[in-house]
Amino acid sequence: MSVATVDLYQELLQLPGLTVRRDEPMTRHTSFGIGGPADLFVIPEDAAALARLVAYLAGTEIEALYIGNGTNLLVKDGGIRGVVVRIAGALMGIEREGNSLMMSAGESLAAVCHYAAQQGLAGLEFAAGIPGTVGGAIVMNAGANGGEMAKVLDWVEMIDKTGQISCCSREELHFDYRQSQFQYGDSIITKAAVSLRPSAPSAVYQSLYEAVETRCRRQPVSEWSAGCIFKHPPGDYAGRLLEETDGKGMRVGGAMISRKHANFIVNTGNATAADVIELIRQVQDKVEAKFGVRLDTEICICGEDVQ
């Protein structure tokens, strides 16, 4: 840890409403269960504590990575220099206004889906079983079964790293398949609204149940993974290409292509990020050799290699 980070640790301890840990293993904060340590790992207790932290960090040279539930992250084995800030659990709250839901960025999609069903609002069923937060789902434009966040979003509130708050309508934001401008920018998503349509609560609950049940049958949901590893190439499915190149069961160290779903890499217990990255490269090569298609990764890879 650099001298600047050690000093920052002492200074952050003085700010109210923050839990601050040093050399925090990212294995604890990613659904992959993989990742070296973050120099500093900060959990703000609420929106006010987050705002103080953002304002404080704006006056430093320290890099900060804001994460949700860590379900789409592969953190490299050398860990993350600077600060990782966990939004999940910090920015909480869901409110109904007409047929819209206002959601704070740290809410889980599961809680939002449940609330929508309770309120008799349909349109978010595609998100059932996606284990991330509202903020992470917007950044990744998460989706399934033909639905995606960009199709239901109304507006997004964000704060930039200088502490400036702004709000953009969906039309002003540039979303694409599993892609958004937030993946390349410096904004922290704090709140968003989705437009839904009225329906019977029982019908919405039934659709949620069916979506989760299908997911449990088809995906290795109880194993350590970060969801689908590759984006689907235009007009095809990454899983099909991987299956037809005998990808299932391929492994490097503790990382293995799931036998249940070929587009999932699972950590069988002791996988390193280097194992996962090497396995990704090997299957990309295999698929390219057979189909002439280079699969593009869907997960966020961050941090640095072991020095």
Ligand SMILES: Cc1cc2nc3c(=O)[nH]c(=O)nc-3n(C[C@H](O)[C@H](O)[C@H](O)COP(=O)(O)OP(=O)(O)OC[C@H]3O[C@@H](n4cnc5c(N)ncnc54)[C@H](O)[C@@H]3O)c2cc1C
């Ligand atoms: C079993 C399983 C099944 C999955 N199924 C699906 C699926 O069907 N469809 C799908 O699209 N994905 C799926 N995923 C992947 C993942 O759950 C989604 O991408 C999810 O939306 C990520 O949310 P998160 O809160 O975990 O984000 P994280 O993984 O914590 O972060 C993802 C990215 O968003 C950034 N970020 C997070 N929150 C904020 C914020 N508030 N402000 C700014 N940046 C932020 C992070 O820096 C990072 O770049 C699955 C994952 C697993 C483990």
